[in-house]
Amino acid sequence: MDQLVEEINRFIKSRKKCLIRISGHGAAGKTTFAEAIMKELKSNTYNYLNTDSYIIHGEYRKPLEATYKYNNEIHKGKVTACLPVAHELKSLKRDLKMLRSGMDFLTIDTNWAPAKTIHAERYVTIADGMSTAFLEESLFDLSIYIYTDGQTELERRVERDVHERGKSIQALMDTHKERRIQYELFMHDRRVDFDIIVNDSYGRFVVEKGWVN
Template sequence: MLIIGIAGGTGSGKTTVARSVIDQLGSSQVTFISQDNYYRDHAHLDFKQREAINYDHPLAFDNELLLQHLKQLKETESTVQSPTYDFANHSRADRTIELQPNPIIILEGLHVLSDESVRGILDIKVFVDTDPDVRILRRVLRDIQERGRSIQSVYDQYLTTVKPMHEAFIEPSKKYADIIIPEGGHNEVGIQLLTILTEKYLLQSQLVPSVSHRTIGD
């Protein structure tokens, strides 16, 4: 099993890159995991308290549960039930997603490379590098259209947490990447390179009964 981590700032195109690779390889070969579904559960707090949490900090994520699920998929090859997240209410949703132990796992999220323990389980580490002005425009559209936020709340969150956390944690994590893909989903060459590496692994796994754990670039 090959685990690919795709990191990058908000609105960088991480999900687009992941979906492009999945489209080329086939969904039956790949399990997609969004780190966003692993925000910590704050159901015990009221809405105002949940709203005030810094969701752009690495500690906002339940990486212990995420790692547990990744190891279960990799080591026991059994399905796991991933949590989902309700962004409008800042809380975990009741619905879960069943994750299959496919040959390829793509983990996408802001802090996939920021956390040492998560980084350590990755075989290929990718950073999607996109201009800040493009990223913030995408963030505004997404948060208003998909997450029910107001323009004022998006503005306030960007200045107080999104931008500072990007500069403190996400941008520095780029140094850990094996592959850097500028401009996200628009970089067809970068996506094709990642797809070719993944296809090579799939071919080898079909020819060799057991493929050892390797990290490209280490």
């Protein structure tokens, strides 16, 4: 990881302005990687935008059901963040274009992250989250995609969502399989549009596409 972080920071410093997206499924290691990049930057030179606030709140998605075909079988499941329809993509795209045009904007206020100003004059912005996977590559100067195998994702979700956020482990287990199927169908293929692809499964940090082999 350290070598890739060094190369990304050299890329950042070579540009006057830089907009980076870090995307992938939930619990893939996106935020951990974003933090590693930001650790090497001065605090007043970058913006960090957690795009989870652009995911439509669960209470509005709860009545919705998605139908899709997987391995020649019809599946029905709740609409998760692995589907583009679960995101306020037009709002996110508008805000990123405002930033590109030199305009500050205020992030969406949530119970886990109070609203803050994203400053247009700062030379690097890191947009971290699943939402960015569903936007055009041309919006960004650098695109990084991180993913894991299904077991690693589940173990990390248990650690984060159950132990840290107090969610039910049974609810997590009940939805994991279908969420993973939706991820494979609707999100994983989008990695081809990214400059760097990383497999961050437990025991591995393999750059499958990009600057480090």
